[in-house]
Every structure is written in C-alpha cells, then in structure tokens.
Amino acid sequence: LPKCGGAPPVCSRHFMSGFLRGIFDKMLSRAGAKAAQAIKPTIAQRSAPPLVQKMRSLATEMTVREAINSGLDEEMERDEAVYLMGEEVAQYQGAYKITKGLHAKYGDRRVVDTPITEMGFTGLAVGSAYKDLKPVLEFMTFNFAMQAIDHIVNSAAKQYYMTAGDMACPIVFRGPNGAAAGVAAQHSQCFASWYASVPGLKVVAPYSAEDAKGLIKAAIRDPNPVVYLENEILYGVKFPISEAVTKDDFVLPIGKAKVEREGTDVTLVAFSRPVQFCLDAADVLAKEGISAEVINLRSLRPLDLPAILASVRKTHRLVCVEEGWPQGGITSHIAAEVVESAFDDLDAPIERVTGADVPMPYARNLELAALPNADDVAAAARRVCHRSA
Structure with missing residues (x-):
C-alpha cells in the first residue's frame, strides 16, 4: 500500500487507479474469514506496557480524544476484521490525533492512509464491509463527507434492505461534525438531522468520555452502518469516568439516552x-x-x-x-x-x-x-x- 505521510498528496488519476486496485486486491480477494486474515498486521501486536495498563486502571478522568482512541484500540485487538482508513490516520496519527499509536501497533494493513478522495476511499470501505471486514472510516470533517454521500446513503444504508437481509454493511463513519472555532461556513455545518433521517443508518453523537468510548465500541460491533458524530471542541475536554469505563468490555447500547x-x-x-x-x-x-x-x-x-x-x-x-x-x-x-x-x-x-x-x-x-x-x-x-x- 502507498504510504501518504504528513499531508496526503493530491493524487493523479493514474495513481488513484493503482491505489484502489491495490487495496481491492489485498482486501477484497477473499470473503469471510479469509478476507479478515488478509488484513492481519505485518508487525507483531504489542500490548500496552504494564505502567500504562496500571495508569488506565487508576484513571478517574479521560478526554474524549483518549476515550475514542481507547475504544478503537480495544476493538482492533478484539477483532482482526476491524481496520481504520482515512486521510492522515496512519503515519500522522490522525488530524486530531484520535488514531495516535494505532499505526505503530497494528501496521500499514490495518491503519490505512488515503489520498484526498472521500468518494474513492468511502466506496472502497463500503465494498470491503460487503466482504465481512469492519472498516472504521475517518472523515477529517463531516463537511467533506458530502463528497461521499452517495456511498453512505445509497450503498451502505440501503444494502441490507435491498438484499432482503442477505448482505449487511458493518461500517463506521466517524469524524468531527458541527461548529469548531473560526473555520467558517464550509467546515462548520451540523449534519445530524441529515443522517438521522435515513432508514438503514444508525446515528450516535457522544458528549462525554464515557459516551465516546462506549458508543465507538458499540458502533464497531453493530452489523449496521453507523454514523458517529464527534465534536472537535470536545476532543480535549476531560470528563470524570468510573472504573467500568476503563474496562475492555465497556459498551453502551445504541438507542438509549x-x-x-x-x-x-x-x-x-x-x-x-x-x-x-x-x-x-x-x-x-x-x-x-x-x-x-x-x-x-x-x-x-x-x-x-x-x-x-x-x-x-x-x-x-x-x-x-x-x-x-x-x-x-x-x-x-x-x-x-x-x-x-x-x-x-x-x-x-x-x-x-x-x-x-x-x-x-x-x-x-x-x-x-x-x-x-x-x-x-x-x-x-x-x-x-x-x-x-
């Protein structure tokens, strides 16, 4: 896979074609367990050092950023079919550092940098979900997801219904939604009501660190496409948490206030x-x-x-x-x-x-x-x- 460290390049049509072909060859060549096997990390998975594990167990507060990162890490370790994809999610560790440390732990084949083409990598991720993988797709902002709305609504949300229940699409679309600070009209829109109006999608919007961790884990485990709406201003906010939130089995039910x-x-x-x-x-x-x-x-x-x-x-x-x-x-x-x-x-x-x-x-x-x-x-x-x- 090509590596796009730092700012993703504006890729030529020839490069994009080769990129997509390479991803499909690697990820979609086999269905089911064979497909999941294809995205095993090329380096050995490393668990957190004992000191870090102890700090987690003693944590009394956590930022929303840390909560999402923790949930992603736990679900990737739990299920080899889960992989991350998006602009700058790997070597740069995410535009907002949500994926910090995950590329080093799981490697190029499960934390995938993409060119700047929301339509391209969203279609790619949806296709891999058809083949029993579980992509977690990051949009740098949901404003940019407008480039991929056809894949989200027509390809992901409707697939289970249009196949009479024969083909699910277990995918998570995540990223910041709504206003941040000083980023103007094209980067500040709230799309909550857009996605919440679509049959076939599930839509969650966490507020606290507890919400963020419990809902990202629930979204990844859900067999339906889930839109996970974050807030950029909340990323660095610390929230008190209970000991239960630090556990690997902490999951919140989708659909409960x-x-x-x-x-x-x-x-x-x-x-x-x-x-x-x-x-x-x-x-x-x-x-x-x-x-x-x-x-x-x-x-x-x-x-x-x-x-x-x-x-x-x-x-x-x-x-x-x-x-x-x-x-x-x-x-x-x-x-x-x-x-x-x-x-x-x-x-x-x-x-x-x-x-x-x-x-x-x-x-x-x-x-x-x-x-x-x-x-x-x-x-x-x-x-x-x-x-x-």
Whole structure:
C-alpha cells in the first residue's frame, strides 16, 4: 500500500487507479474469514506496557480524544476484521490525533492512509464491509463527507434492505461534525438531522468520555452502518469516568439516552456539545428556583423517545437544543413526536434552541451569535416556566 505521510498528496488519476486496485486486491480477494486474515498486521501486536495498563486502571478522568482512541484500540485487538482508513490516520496519527499509536501497533494493513478522495476511499470501505471486514472510516470533517454521500446513503444504508437481509454493511463513519472555532461556513455545518433521517443508518453523537468510548465500541460491533458524530471542541475536554469505563468490555447500547441531571420543572434535551450548555443552564436555573432535568440523547437514530416522554410527563415542559439549523432539525422532530404522543402532558409550548438560520460566519463575534449557548437555553426554560430572569 502507498504510504501518504504528513499531508496526503493530491493524487493523479493514474495513481488513484493503482491505489484502489491495490487495496481491492489485498482486501477484497477473499470473503469471510479469509478476507479478515488478509488484513492481519505485518508487525507483531504489542500490548500496552504494564505502567500504562496500571495508569488506565487508576484513571478517574479521560478526554474524549483518549476515550475514542481507547475504544478503537480495544476493538482492533478484539477483532482482526476491524481496520481504520482515512486521510492522515496512519503515519500522522490522525488530524486530531484520535488514531495516535494505532499505526505503530497494528501496521500499514490495518491503519490505512488515503489520498484526498472521500468518494474513492468511502466506496472502497463500503465494498470491503460487503466482504465481512469492519472498516472504521475517518472523515477529517463531516463537511467533506458530502463528497461521499452517495456511498453512505445509497450503498451502505440501503444494502441490507435491498438484499432482503442477505448482505449487511458493518461500517463506521466517524469524524468531527458541527461548529469548531473560526473555520467558517464550509467546515462548520451540523449534519445530524441529515443522517438521522435515513432508514438503514444508525446515528450516535457522544458528549462525554464515557459516551465516546462506549458508543465507538458499540458502533464497531453493530452489523449496521453507523454514523458517529464527534465534536472537535470536545476532543480535549476531560470528563470524570468510573472504573467500568476503563474496562475492555465497556459498551453502551445504541438507542438509549442518559439522564445527566434529574429535575422536576422543565426537561432540557440535547446531544453532543449542547449537553454542556444545558447543564450550565441548569446550574443557573437552580439558583432561581427552577429544577431542570437534562437528557443527553447519545443516539439520534434510533431515538430514545420513551426517555424523553417519561421526562416530559414528569416536568410538563420541554426545551430542545441543537447547534444545527432550525428548519428540519433534530429538535423539530422531537417536538413533533412529543406533541403527537404527550400533548396533554404539556403545560407550555415546546421551545427550540438552535443555531441561526445562516451559513456559519467567519468573524468570531458573528460565529458566537450564530450558535446557541447556556444563556439561550436558560432563557427558553424561563419562558416555558413563565418566569423572568
């Protein structure tokens, strides 16, 4: 396989053809166990040194970056059919260092650098999933995944249905989604509602280190294509973790939300980074005598509607939060579901807190104005509680 260290080259058509042919020859020549055998690492796998293992066992906090890396490592060690592919994931160890150390441990044949061609390497990965491999595909940003949307929706999501259950597509599409900081309109879009609308896909969006590790492991083990939406700003954030999270067998179920904070007056629902906005708003509201319950969705498809409805029937008020645009968003879908199933339980209209209905501005002050924050969430909660600051 060609090695693209550092910034991936802009490859010629001749190189790209040879690259794809070489990958297919190596990975898709045999089905089933033979195919998995073809991607065994060319160097011996090395377990973490005893000191590192001890540090892991004693860990009380972990960053989201470390959590994803740990989950990938454990699943690659557990299952030889799992491999990683993407731009700069190998020798450069990932644009965001999510794959740090994995190329050194598992070698060129299981951590694969690609040229800059999302359409090409996504089609390649989907094809290998048809042949019983388990690719984990990294997009440097989900904005670039638009180049590969045909393979994600038409090739991966629909395969199981179109083959009447004869051919699954166990693949994970992962990478940063939504706004980062100062990267403007073409690098800041939230695609959560796009993918969550597609039958055949599962869609998860972790908030904490616990979410990140448990959901990446669940996504890799799932026989369906899973879209794993990360947030760049959360990568370096440390979260407290329990001892259970450090174990190799820690897996979270896809389709189950988590109540991050219990409350009785209003329900705040969010996913990914906006969960923190809700928690911060809940702290402010508590000082004003408003008890807010915060639900971390974790999974967008399937959506844990029973958890949302149970909370709404307790608090009788709902505020939904997301960074995406207001029209056709996750919050719109949740509001519709709650009105259809629990209208009589509501004591106030549902409030939605979203990003502004504009492409993301580059200027910092305009970027901040275009994104939701804790103050916006608190203000919405006061409105549904008929309170003022």
